[in-house]
Amino acid sequence: MKLDILAFGVHPDDVELSCAGTLMVEINNGKKVGVIDLTRGELGTRGTAETRKQEAAVAAAIMGLHVRENLGMRDGFFKNDEEHQLQIIQKIRQYKPEIVICNALEDRHPDHGRSSKLVSDAAFLSGLRKIETAQDGVAQEAWRPKYVFHYIQDRYAEPDFIFDISSVFERKVESIKAYGTQFSNAGVNPNDAEPQTYISTPAYFDTIISRHKMFGKRIGVEYGEGFITEKRIGIRTFDALIKIST
Secondary structure (H helix, E strand, C coil), X not given: CCCCEEEEECCCCXXXXXXXXXXXXXHHCCXXXXXXXXXXCCCCCCCCHHHHHHHHHHHHHHHCCCEEEEEEECCCCCCCCHHHHHHHHHHHHHHCCCEEEECCCCCCCHHHHHHHHHHHHHHXXXXXXXXXXXXXXXXXXXXXXCEEEEECCCCCCCCCEEEECHHHHHHHHXXXXXXXXXXXXXXXXXXXXCCCCCCCCHHHHHXXXXXXXXXXXXXXXXXXEEEEECCCCCCCCHHHCCCCCC
């Protein structure tokens, strides 16, 4: 299956927190969309690799993804090296996305920035025909996405553009809440005996909603998701520009 958009998250739930709304809007627009998680999130304080896998499957169904895979890289210890780049290259060549979306360039969690660079480097290298890869024993053709965009995660970054997600925001919230091991605590669920973490408090969830409200306000809509571009976006007609105003 050829995809229009392929989003990468280093941990299951990164995509849901950062760009699920954009993916759902584009799916509603008829685009083929997939997600690849690099790790199983096995080092997370709460939950397990298995529970994260189950939660990711539920979230994928909520978003209506056409594809979701996990590459099983080592949480916290993967590297931006040839071995890991080739894994990403194989997936880019398999799905041939026009657009790749990946983690923040720099963030609180060191995995985020490292995976961002890994995916970005692999997206470029994927276009070099002398790098040889194969799928099921069949040689793959070189493929380079037209754009690589980075979503904004924990730390604020000034977006290069903001995507209106107002029409799907409630479903985005539902996809995040699919990760019940990550976003609940004893103050919300009396049966939750796991340690409270930075992201498990209701206050953290409130900041997610506030961030999207803030981005939305800046383009005159209710909710938005912000992105950073690696290169300028070119247009052939002013019809490509949609003015959103209050």
